[in-house]
Amino acid sequence: MQSAIFQCRPRLQGLILPVGNILTTAALSSLSGATMVQADQNNTLATEPLPGFKRLNLCNAVNDALVTALDTNYRAYVFGEDVSFGGVFRCTVGLLERFGKERVFNTPLSEQGIVGFGIGLAAMGHTAVAEIQFADYIFPAFDQFVNEAAKYRYRSGGSFHCGGLTVRAPYGAVGHGGHYHSQSPEAFFTHVPGIKVVMPSSPAEAKGLLLASICDPNPVVFFEPKMLYRTAVEDVPEGDYMLPLGVARLVVEGNDVTLVGWGQQVLVLQQAAAQLKKADGISCEVVDLRTLSPWDSEMVCASVSKTGRLVVAHEAPLTGGFGAEVAATVAERCFTRLESPPVRCCGADTPFPLILEPVYLPGVARVMEAVRGVVNY
Amino acid sequence: MRSRGSSAMLAHVVKTIGAFGQVKDTSSATALAFSISCDRIDTSIRFYPCSIGPELWGMSLRRHLHFCSSQGQAAVSVGSPSSSTTDNFLEVPGGRLPYTSQLQFVGGSETPAPTIPCYRTIDSTGQDVPDAHVPYPISQELSLRMYTCMARLQTMDTMFYEAQRQGRFSFYLTCQGEEATNIGSAAGLDNKDMVFAQYREQGVLLWRGYTLEQFANQLLGNAKEPGKGRQMPIHYGSPELAYQTISSPLATQMPHAVGAAYAYKMDRISQVSVVYFGDGASSEGDAHAAFNFAAVLGAPVIFICRNNGYAISTPAHEQYKGDGIAGRGPTYGIPTLRVDGGDVRAVYNAVVAARARALGMPYNSGGVTSAPGTGGGGLGGGSETSLGPGPVLLECMSYRSGHHSTSDDSTRYRTSEEMRAWRARDPVARFRTWLVRRGWWDEAQEAALRRTTRVQVLEALDAAAQVPKPNLSTLFTDVYDTMPPHLEAQRAQALEFVRRNPSVCPSDVPIE
Numbered sequence: 001m002q003s004a005i006f007q008c009r010p011r012l013q014g015l016i017l018p019v020g021n022i023l024t025t026a027a028l029s030s031l032s033g034a035t036m037v038q039a040d041q042n043n044t045l046a047t048e049p050l051p052g053f054k055r056l057n058l059c060n061a062v063n064d065a066l067v068t069a070l071d072t073n074y075r076a077y078v079f080g081e082d083v084s085f086g087g088v089f090r091c092t093v094g095l096l097e098r099f100g101k102e103r104v105f106n107t108p109l110s111e112q113g114i115v116g117f118g119i120g121l122a123a124m125g126h127t128a129v130a131e132i133q134f135a136d137y138i139f140p141a142f143d144q145f146v147n148e149a150a151k152y153r154y155r156s157g158g159s160f161h162c163g164g165l166t167v168r169a170p171y172g173a174v175g176h177g178g179h180y181h182s183q184s185p186e187a188f189f190t191h192v193p194g195i196k197v198v199m200p201s202s203p204a205e206a207k208g209l210l211l212a213s214i215c216d217p218n219p220v221v222f223f224e225p226k227m228l229y230r231t232a233v234e235d236v237p238e239g240d241y242m243l244p245l246g247v248a249r250l251v252v253e254g255n256d257v258t259l260v261g262w263g264q265q266v267l268v269l270q271q272a273a274a275q276l277k278k279a280d281g282i283s284c285e286v287v288d289l290r291t292l293s294p295w296d297s298e299m300v301c302a303s304v305s306k307t308g309r310l311v312v313a314h315e316a317p318l319t320g321g322f323g324a325e326v327a328a329t330v331a332e333r334c335f336t337r338l339e340s341p342p343v344r345c346c347g348a349d350t351p352f353p354l355i356l357e358p359v360y361l362p363g364v365a366r367v368m369e370a371v372r373g374v375v376n377y
Numbered sequence: 378m379r380s381r382g383s384s385a386m387l388a389h390v391v392k393t394i395g396a397f398g399q400v401k402d403t404s405s406a407t408a409l410a411f412s413i414s415c416d417r418i419d420t421s422i423r424f425y426p427c428s429i430g431p432e433l434w435g436m437s438l439r440r441h442l443h444f445c446s447s448q449g450q451a452a453v454s455v456g457s458p459s460s461s462t463t464d465n466f467l468e469v470p471g472g473r474l475p476y477t478s479q480l481q482f483v484g485g486s487e488t489p490a491p492t493i494p495c496y497r498t499i500d501s502t503g504q505d506v507p508d509a510h511v512p513y514p515i516s517q518e519l520s521l522r523m524y525t526c527m528a529r530l531q532t533m534d535t536m537f538y539e540a541q542r543q544g545r546f547s548f549y550l551t552c553q554g555e556e557a558t559n560i561g562s563a564a565g566l567d568n569k570d571m572v573f574a575q576y577r578e579q580g581v582l583l584w585r586g587y588t589l590e591q592f593a594n595q596l597l598g599n600a601k602e603p604g605k606g607r608q609m610p611i612h613y614g615s616p617e618l619a620y621q622t623i624s625s626p627l628a629t630q631m632p633h634a635v636g637a638a639y640a641y642k643m644d645r646i647s648q649v650s651v652v653y654f655g656d657g658a659s660s661e662g663d664a665h666a667a668f669n670f671a672a673v674l675g676a677p678v679i680f681i682c683r684n685n686g687y688a689i690s691t692p693a694h695e696q697y698k699g700d701g702i703a704g705r706g707p708t709y710g711i712p713t714l715r716v717d718g719g720d721v722r723a724v725y726n727a728v729v730a731a732r733a734r735a736l737g738m739p740y741n742s743g744g745v746t747s748a749p750g751t752g753g754g755g756l757g758g759g760s761e762t763s764l765g766p767g768p769v770l771l772e773c774m775s776y777r778s779g780h781h782s783t784s785d786d787s788t789r790y791r792t793s794e795e796m797r798a799w800r801a802r803d804p805v806a807r808f809r810t811w812l813v814r815r816g817w818w819d820e821a822q823e824a825a826l827r828r829t830t831r832v833q834v835l836e837a838l839d840a841a842a843q844v845p846k847p848n849l850s851t852l853f854t855d856v857y858d859t860m861p862p863h864l865e866a867q868r869a870q871a872l873e874f875v876r877r878n879p880s881v882c883p884s885d886v887p888i889e
Contacts, residue, residue, distance in 0.1 A: 075643065102643060108673055113632050113666030117674075120636020120650075123621065124571070126643070128636070140662070147626045148633070154855045156614045156622035157603040163858060193856050217858040246861060294861040 059229040061203035065210040080131030115141035122164035135171035149219040150194030163217035170226035178354040184316035197293040201266035203234040208243030225264035248296035254285035257309035272367040308339035318346040340377035345370040497717035503810025512741035527556040554778030557804035561724030573630040593841035627658035631667035638676035657688025671768035677735040685777035690790040706770035718773030719804040731769040848887040
């Protein structure tokens, strides 16, 4: 069985990016998130993008990553429902015109078919970037993820693998999505050894993490925060780069409490941190996990050992959510350093509501209250 | 996953936009709608009661309007009647459909589709069927290769089954009654065609050169088997022989085979992928997805259904109501052939032809052609096709003579009369009769082959039993390509725990 022949992308793990643009990890981590725009906040971007950067929203950043992936590997494909015309979220605009219909194509409407087909392509050493239209519809493919993709390498003793598979799906609250256009199913997937779960929180994060996911020789499910597709704008490095998987990002440094989140929740944590600083003088350390499986427990435990307090937040329902994994690990490993019990601030244990979405979500106000609770414990 | 009411929505928007631009008919409204800025469209959508957000609807709507205006069509008909009554066809995005003015159901028990007949060239008593069409005749050499493989397969199965009964390993299943399907199909393929099997295709492995030792290693789960003792017996795999590792869930391998075929097509390699599955597995959703994807994407995959009449205890008439699995192929747009799975020559011919067809190459549908062999070649005159690559479906009809597995007692759900009748048509005996009639095989050779095989199987089992089991650390390897920190930690913990409590670990597992 042949393995894919594709260019190895430079990894930003303390290295300087040699391709095209000069970029240090320090510069990148200070950019990701820090210069993001939201619809209801003042524009904090500089007037002009930095040299070697493009000002992109998250959907364009994903598009940029897909262009790069298809450009640098002739055995890479993008497929799924409606990807040909550009996708319902426009993430695949222009790919068909540029790379042709053998490499960018619509599939019939079947998620189990999409993922199963992708596994087969990847098992032959090709790079399959599959799209599931909404994370809410990923479940017909769950058997293919759990029983096939995740076990492909292990059960064959490494004789075969489907590492070239990456499955992208928009997830999360969007303001009007209701039960079936808002779900966050990451916890189901973190429970399966053998696949990786990656969730970016900003445009620059999305491009680098998606390129890393596509390049990673393990099957990856990549949940994109759909609320941020258009509302998040950031200076994104031009050219080809990767961000490391399995490594969390320190978004804001602080001393009093560690706030852990991922995807679009990170922005909520940043806003809560800013308001808590102003109103209460509480110094929050904000951590973006980026990869949930395998997750950077070292970094989180080091942070909580410093601050003594943990609030982990996610949109997915409280019970059985990934926050439980983080809280349990922290309780086990940081027990003697804790000033208060680890706390989870999450979606309610209900299906995702339409009208009552603001009440369901762990928004800024609820996060702030949780933080005050642990600080005043 | 579309919301309902899309055409009503469309009508509302076009009407609203029509009011803005004061246009009278729908096609002008459509053109106008497309030229209006997207804000206007979003505004009109916003007031339409709908649970999907404006942004999502705007996308679908703009696309629809763009499509309609580029086709010169009205987006929606709001009351104006069709101008033509002389049209003979209905043109829809799916194609061109003739009309009928008769209300007549097709399919179902009153008006069933014709049953697809079963191709065979050797009858159940081992005689040539007169005037049978054999586009790829089998030489003496190939016939004997196929026969000896079928006989070895039969003996190997019997002995491994017995060995499980004696407790040498935990599980086994035979392919008794399906030796012709296994060997005939394997012989008709190229040895590099990637095989995605279900679990009853050990004959394909045997044909390609998997040794008895390799079978025995996997059954005993020792350190020599590539799966490292992780899966139950019979979950073989071999990258060298282009045979994907077996997994227990049924039909999951079917979409994989389609993806693999697409990979061959993209690499411009003249190989096909082959997927075996049973009558039961074909009921799974993955089967439907695989058929449909293969047809739509033109993937060069051969679907080989082993219809052996049973899915554990469930007979075929409780599995489907239509014309088996072959009956489904044409409705997906897949060229289909039903074959007597007990006639190894028919199976061989079917697979050679299917392979050529899958590659979009001419396949012989009349007259003799060049030498058959391990398949791949043998493309002579006959029908010229300039079709592209695409799937082919073969349904091989046979009978599962043995129990489903060593965990099953099939006398509880079927009669001994039925089983006896089918044993009388045993494909191995049938082909042997055919060979003996030609003077190509005799009893002495038969006895020698069986004796040798029995000895070899026993030797293989004994040798496999001497090999140690995989070591403890292999519990944690191959989950990912490299071992992440949390697994390193778990491995260290497990080793340390087992060193202190050795009785927890099987005694033949090295603690390292």
